[in-house]
Amino acid sequence: MIAPAVVLAAAAGYLLVLFLIAAWGDRRAAEGRSVIDSAGVYALSWGVYCTAWTYFGSVGRAATAGMWFLPIYLGPMLAMLVAWIVLRKMVRIARTYRITSIADFIAGRYGKSPGLAALVTLITVVGIVPYIALQLKAVEAGYLVLTGTGRQAAAAWWGDGALYVALALAAFAIIFGARHLDLAERHEGMVAAIAFESALKLVAFLGVGAFVTWGLFGGMADIWARAQAVPGLADLVRLDGPGPFDYAQWFALTGLSALSVLLLPRQFQVMVVECVDEAHIRRAAWIFPAYLLLINVFVLPIAIGGIIAFGAAGADPETFVLSLPLAHGAPALALLAYLGGLSAATGMLIVETVAVSTMVCNDLVMPGLLRFGLRGGGDLTRLILAIRRAAIVLVLMLGYLYFRVAGEAYALVSIGLISFAAVAQFGPSLLGGIYWRGGTRVGATAGLLGGFAVWIYTLMLPSVAKSGWIPDRFIAEGPFGIALLAPERLFGLTGLDALTHSLFWSLLVNIGLYVGLSLARAPTAREASQALLFVDVFRQGSAEPVFWRGRARLDDLRALAGRFLGPARAEAIFDEHAAARGVPVPDLVADARLVDRVERQIAGTVGTASARVMVASVAQEEPLSVEDVLEILNESSQLRGYARALEEKSQSLEEATGELRAANEALKSLDQLKDDFMSSVTHELRTPLTSIRALSEVMRDTPDIEPAERDEFLRIIVSETERLGRLVNQVLDLAKIESGHAEWHNTDVDLRAIVIDAGRATSELFRERGARLDLTLPDTVPTLRADPDRLTQVMLNLLSNAVKFVPTTAGRVEVRLVVEPDALVVEVEDNGPGVPAAEQATVFEKFRQGGDALTRPPGTGLGLPISRQIVDHLGGRMWLESESGRGACFAFRLPLQPGG
Amino acid sequence: MRREGRGPRAPALVALCCAGIVLFNFPMLAIWGQDATVLGLPLLPVALFGIWAGLVALLAFVSERDGG
Numbered sequence: 001m002i003a004p005a006v007v008l009a010a011a012a013g014y015l016l017v018l019f020l021i022a023a024w025g026d027r028r029a030a031e032g033r034s035v036i037d038s039a040g041v042y043a044l045s046w047g048v049y050c051t052a053w054t055y056f057g058s059v060g061r062a063a064t065a066g067m068w069f070l071p072i073y074l075g076p077m078l079a080m081l082v083a084w085i086v087l088r089k090m091v092r093i094a095r096t097y098r099i100t101s102i103a104d105f106i107a108g109r110y111g112k113s114p115g116l117a118a119l120v121t122l123i124t125v126v127g128i129v130p131y132i133a134l135q136l137k138a139v140e141a142g143y144l145v146l147t148g149t150g151r152q153a154a155a156a157w158w159g160d161g162a163l164y165v166a167l168a169l170a171a172f173a174i175i176f177g178a179r180h181l182d183l184a185e186r187h188e189g190m191v192a193a194i195a196f197e198s199a200l201k202l203v204a205f206l207g208v209g210a211f212v213t214w215g216l217f218g219g220m221a222d223i224w225a226r227a228q229a230v231p232g233l234a235d236l237v238r239l240d241g242p243g244p245f246d247y248a249q250w251f252a253l254t255g256l257s258a259l260s261v262l263l264l265p266r267q268f269q270v271m272v273v274e275c276v277d278e279a280h281i282r283r284a285a286w287i288f289p290a291y292l293l294l295i296n297v298f299v300l301p302i303a304i305g306g307i308i309a310f311g312a313a314g315a316d317p318e319t320f321v322l323s324l325p326l327a328h329g330a331p332a333l334a335l336l337a338y339l340g341g342l343s344a345a346t347g348m349l350i351v352e353t354v355a356v357s358t359m360v361c362n363d364l365v366m367p368g369l370l371r372f373g374l375r376g377g378g379d380l381t382r383l384i385l386a387i388r389r390a391a392i393v394l395v396l397m398l399g400y401l402y403f404r405v406a407g408e409a410y411a412l413v414s415i416g417l418i419s420f421a422a423v424a425q426f427g428p429s430l431l432g433g434i435y436w437r438g439g440t441r442v443g444a445t446a447g448l449l450g451g452f453a454v455w456i457y458t459l460m461l462p463s464v465a466k467s468g469w470i471p472d473r474f475i476a477e478g479p480f481g482i483a484l485l486a487p488e489r490l491f492g493l494t495g496l497d498a499l500t501h502s503l504f505w506s507l508l509v510n511i512g513l514y515v516g517l518s519l520a521r522a523p524t525a526r527e528a529s530q531a532l533l534f535v536d537v538f539r540q541g542s543a544e545p546v547f548w549r550g551r552a553r554l555d556d557l558r559a560l561a562g563r564f565l566g567p568a569r570a571e572a573i574f575d576e577h578a579a580a581r582g583v584p585v586p587d588l589v590a591d592a593r594l595v596d597r598v599e600r601q602i603a604g605t606v607g608t609a610s611a612r613v614m615v616a617s618v619a620q621e622e623p624l625s626v627e628d629v630l631e632i633l634n635e636s637s638q639l640r641g642y643a644r645a646l647e648e649k650s651q652s653l654e655e656a657t658g659e660l661r662a663a664n665e666a667l668k669s670l671d672q673l674k675d676d677f678m679s680s681v682t683h684e685l686r687t688p689l690t691s692i693r694a695l696s697e698v699m700r701d702t703p704d705i706e707p708a709e710r711d712e713f714l715r716i717i718v719s720e721t722e723r724l725g726r727l728v729n730q731v732l733d734l735a736k737i738e739s740g741h742a743e744w745h746n747t748d749v750d751l752r753a754i755v756i757d758a759g760r761a762t763s764e765l766f767r768e769r770g771a772r773l774d775l776t777l778p779d780t781v782p783t784l785r786a787d788p789d790r791l792t793q794v795m796l797n798l799l800s801n802a803v804k805f806v807p808t809t810a811g812r813v814e815v816r817l818v819v820e821p822d823a824l825v826v827e828v829e830d831n832g833p834g835v836p837a838a839e840q841a842t843v844f845e846k847f848r849q850g851g852d853a854l855t856r857p858p859g860t861g862l863g864l865p866i867s868r869q870i871v872d873h874l875g876g877r878m879w880l881e882s883e884s885g886r887g888a889c890f891a892f893r894l895p896l897q898p899g900g
Numbered sequence: 901m902r903r904e905g906r907g908p909r910a911p912a913l914v915a916l917c918c919a920g921i922v923l924f925n926f927p928m929l930a931i932w933g934q935d936a937t938v939l940g941l942p943l944l945p946v947a948l949f950g951i952w953a954g955l956v957a958l959l960a961f962v963s964e965r966d967g968g
Contacts, residue, residue: 070948074924077952081917081959084907221940237942239933247926254924282907286960293952300945 002331004147007338008161011143014339015168018193018346022176025192036191037276039283045191045270046288047198049076049261050295052138052345053131053416055201056318058296062303063317066236069299071250073292075257083285087262087271089434091278093537098604102268102426103359106448107609109433109534110441111526114609117363119445120426121356123452124265125395126460127422128356130415132399133406135345136162140403142341145319146326146334163400165342169349170396177354178388181381181566181605187354191274194351197343202295204340208321209298211333212305216324220301227304236304252500253417259427260420265355266348273355349396357391362607365391370610381566384605406467417499418459424503425451428511437531443518451510458487458502525624532633545636547629550621552590557598560618564602564611573601595619684727688720730862737869744873748783749791751824751894755817758795765803771811773799781819782896790870797863798828798890805832805888822896823876829889835882843880844868867892908966916958923951 028035036042054072061069079086090105099105103124107117140162176190217223227233239245261267275281306320315323321341325333365387428451429444465472478486485491488498490505523531529547561570577594578585588594595615603611695713699705705713736742759773766773802813811831818825835843844864871878871892882888922928932947939946 067944067948074920074948074952077955078917078920078924081920081955082913084913084963085910088907224937224941234942237944238935239930239944245929245933247929250929251925254921279907282963286956286963289952289959290956293949293956297949 002146002148002326002335004143007143007146007335010335010339011161011165011342014342015165015172015346018197019172019175021196022172022189022193024189026176026187026189029188034188034276036188036195036274037280039280040287041192041195042276042280043284043287043291044195044198045274046267046284047202047291047295048194048266048270048347048351049264049288050198050201050292050344051131051348051416052135052142052341055205055341055344056138056142056321057416058299059303059306059320060316060318062236062299063307063320066238068250068253070296071253072257073296075254075259076261076292077289078254079258079261080285080289083281086431086434087285088278088281089537090262090272091275091281093434093534094272095275095278096537097533097608098600099608100273100604101355101359101362101607102263102265102430103363104603104607104609105268105272106426106429106433106444107363107607108603109530110429110439110444111524111530112608112612113441113445114363114367114613116441116445116448117359117607117609118367119448119452121359121363123422123425123448124356124359125398126456127419128265128352129395129398130402130406131419132349132352132395133401133403134415135349136166136400136403139165139342139345141319142322142338145322146338162403165346166349166396166400169346169353170393172346173350173353173357173392173396174389177350178357178385178392181385186274186276188274190350190354191270194270194347197347198291200343201340201347202291204336204343205295205321206298207333208325208337208340209302211328211330212324213298213301215330216309216328217301217305223301223305223308226308230308233304233307237300246497246500248495249497249500252503256417256420256424256499256503259424263423263426263430264352264420265359265423266351269351269355349399353392353395356395357388360391360395361388362610366606366610367613370613379566380563381605384564414463418463421459421499421503421506422452422455425455425506425510428507428514432514433531434534434537437528437535438518438523439514439531440518440521440523440527442521443514443516446517447510447512447514450513451506454506454509455502458490458505459498462487462498522626525626525629528626529624529629529632532629545632546592546596547624547632548592548595548621549624549628549632550595550619552595552619554586554588554590556618557590557595560614561598561601564605564614569601573597590619681727681731685724688724688727692717692720692724727862730866734862734866734869737866737873742873744787745789746785746787749786749788750781750783751791751826752777752781752817754788754791754795755815755826758792758799759815761792761796762799762803765800766811766813769803769806769811770808771803771806771813773803774812774814776814776816778817778819781817781824784824784874784894784896786874786894790874794867794870794892795826797867798826801863801890802828802830802832802888806830807832820893823893824896825891825893827889827891829887831887834884834886834888835880836884840880840882844878864890906966908962912962912966913959916955916962920951920955924948 025035036045058069058072093099094105097108099108103117103120106120107113110116140160143161172193173190176193177187213220213223217226227236262271302320302324303317306315306317306324309324309327310320315327321337322334325331325337361384366384369387425448428447429439432439433444461470462472462475464470465475475487477483483489483492488501490501493501493505496504526547529545532545533547558570558574561573565573574585574588577597578588581588599611599615602614605611606614695717699710699713733742755775755777759775763773799813799815803811806813813828813830816825816827816829818827868878871894874894876892876894878890878892880888880890932944934943936943
């Protein structure tokens with residue numbers, strides 16, 4: 001046993017730590033360095049799903065019913081698999097339309113109906129307040145086990161620890177959940193504290209699990225082996241233990257908890273309202289089920305281990321988490337486990353209270369106040385905050401009262417799943433509402449009312465009766481003895497347990513009315529427009545339609561915003577809007593978009609339904625017809641279409657511009673080439689012309705020139721003229737080939753003969769140079785289809801080119817003709833200086849002669865370009881292999897099949 | 901949609917969810933419910949926790965792969 005003072009001090013210290021963490025979280029948020037802006041913290045905050053009911057109750061359930069503790073966690077696992085689809089849509093909708101509670105969400109979807117919001121709030125309060133009571137009971141029960149005191153039946157209310165816990169949590173919720181009207185109704189400090197609580201309860205539970213499994217026993221297998229000896233224990237992990245397995249209930253529990261993990265007010269609060277960034281959902285969706293898996297791994301070992309340790313009639317299985325370490329000499333661990341249970345309870349209490357109080361304030365109290373005379377007046381923000389704080393205290397005190405009144409009653413013990421079944425009623429209208437455009441307000445209201453009524457009749461009333469508060473004869477015999485109406489065997493439906501039975505009937509009625517009435521009557525304009533905004537939330541771009549028509553005065557809107565948001569925030573909204581429009585605030589037009597903006601901001605504070613009522617009160621609105629909705633939608637989709645078309649056009653324009661720019665670049669470089677060519681040609685023409693002119697002038701001006709000298713001059717003139725003629729011919733030739741106007745006389749050509757002829761024709765050149773020409777030819781070669789004169793020209797060019805560069809002594813040129821399977825290759829190799837690597841790339845360009853301009857042999861610089869053009873035209877390729885100082889080898893390759 | 905966040909593909913998630921529903925319920929549940937032991941532990945809890953862990957792993961894989 002632990003001294004009460006120690007337990008109380010630990011609990012008080014723990015609550016103090018919570019306050020500190022929350023304060024730290026709020027301060028960091030104010031500094032813009034959010035501590036909860038991570039998928040991990042986000043997922044941990046989802047752990048508020050695990051309440052004291054699961055922390056203590058799971059082991060209890062496992063000890064009596066075996067595997068039945070599991071469906072409550074398997075459902076969330078299944079729901080999380082599609083969280084990225086469903087939850088992200090809910091978050092996007094809530095973020096876009098400033099929705100801050102589940103009542104707001106459903107009411108907003110069905111035409112911002114205040115009645116629907118109130119109904120959802122009512123169902124929540126009825127379903128959740130007992131659940132809050134259950135948490136307080138867990139706090140007290142844990143304390144009693146730890147301190148070893150019995151229940152003090154007559155404890156005065158001022159000596160009641162649970163009351164102080166409730167009050168402390170009310171203070172926490174007020175400070176961190178309703179200190180000011182937040183821009184997005186997010187509470188970073190609270191979420192940070194909740195994440196911490198989730199981490200603590202996991203650590204504490206794992207600690208106890210490890211202690212039991214490896215401290216008290218020799219591992220899980222040992223526990224199991226020893227369990228075989230205890231009668232009845234083996235049945236715990238059998239499906240058909242005591243009786244046939246109830247597959248229907250298993251399925252119902254899984255489905256119910258899958259719905260609850262999205263629809264419980266506290267889950268909606270941490271998952272949707274407190275979501276910092278919807279991208280976190282991706283990772284949180286698998287971290288959260290992993291968290292649930294971890295916190296459940298040791299449930300069975302603790303349960304079975306506890307039964308073995310204490311015997312069948314020992315301690316209450318629900319307190320094994322505390323009593324096992326306590327009874328085996330680990331009071332510190334027991335205290336940690338108690339703090340874990342406390343964290344599970346307080347986490348649930350805080351978030352649930354904040355969520356429910358927001359609903360009570362926005363959807364029950366405010367509409368009433370606004371309807372009855374609160375239309376005038378000044379700043380309402382203080383009043384709203386006061387109401388919200390009062391609602392927090394009220395909700396917690398209601399829970400405390402219920403706990404005091406109900407005590408050990410059946411109605412309290414079984415409330416967990418009964419609460420789940422209550423919020424499951426939101427499923428059809430909420431999930432249907434975000435995927436089905438046809439759902440209407442009447443359908444949703446009737447479905448909720450019907451489902452809620454059936455829930456009360458088949459689940460709530462029997463649980464109240466079993467607590468002995470009302471006569472329970474009607475359960476067995478039916479009201480007024482009508483057996484068909486017996487609440488747990490409605491219309492004679494037997495074979496289902498009470499929960500599955502109730503769930504079946506309530507959801508059947510709920511869905512039936514929702515779908516049936518929605519189909520029976522067409523939605524009004526406002527319902528249709530809200531349906532579009534919700535269902536197509538991912539499709540709205542910048543041109544989001546605003547379904548509002550009418551006239552409003554700017555001053556009225558500013559006054560309204562000031563009343564609900566406070567003057568500072570109201571001004572900020574108008575400034576922002578004015579900046580976006582590019583006009584000063586006084587010149588703003590109170591158009592639909594501005595009205596919509598103001599309404600959304602107010603909705604964040606008092607809920608969509610009240611915001612709608614308030615905006616309508618200051619604006620002269622034209623009632624929208626369904627045709628108007630379609631028209632507005634059409635306009636906005638046209639706008640979207642225009643925007644898209646514009647984007648596409650500018651994109652194609654950009655592409656065209658790019659293409660034009662590239663073409664222009666190509667033209668410019670061609671122009672440059674032409675200029676270079678012209679200047680080269682004129683330069684090449686001028687050199688011989690200059691010498692011809694100079695020599696002619698000398699002869700004209702010198703009548704008595706020596707005959708020998710005159711003959712020499714004339715010889716030079718003739719030679720220069722021949723060179724000119726050759727140059728002009730080659731330029732023309734090249735131009736013709738390049739432009740494709742050259743005439744080609746293709747016949748069957750024997751390349752071997754052409755090589756031999758070319759060698760013979762250049763033999764004089766070789767002789768003059770004192771060089772040797774070696775021909776290496778096969779005996780026969782296949783014939784080519786080509787122009788023999790052009791090929792001769794190529795060979796002559798290559799040979800005369802080669803012979804120019806060979807050294808004056810021991811010059812040697814070798815020509816090899818090689819037959820390849822599909823081509824003929826001619827290589828002309830000399831032993832000259834070779835071509836430097838730098839010039840190899842340009843040697844085939846026009847007028848690029850190899851070597852230094854001073855020392856190179858004469859030539860036009862067009863031979864190689866022409867040769868290459870000819871080979872290219874014949875479908876072949878010409879290249880150069882050379883290393884500087886090792887000679888050069890020009891080669892070309894002609895395919896046997898032209899074009900092949 | 902340019903504003904859509906990158907994330908796991910919807911069909912993969914729906915398929916996983918369907919697989920989970922089948923594996924956790926009748927008649928597959930009846931298979932896990934047979935009297936057998938795995939490494940000295942009863943089959944039923946081992947199978948349920950194993951499937952659970954497998955689903956978490958697959959969900960993590962799909963989410964992290966497609967999420968970038």
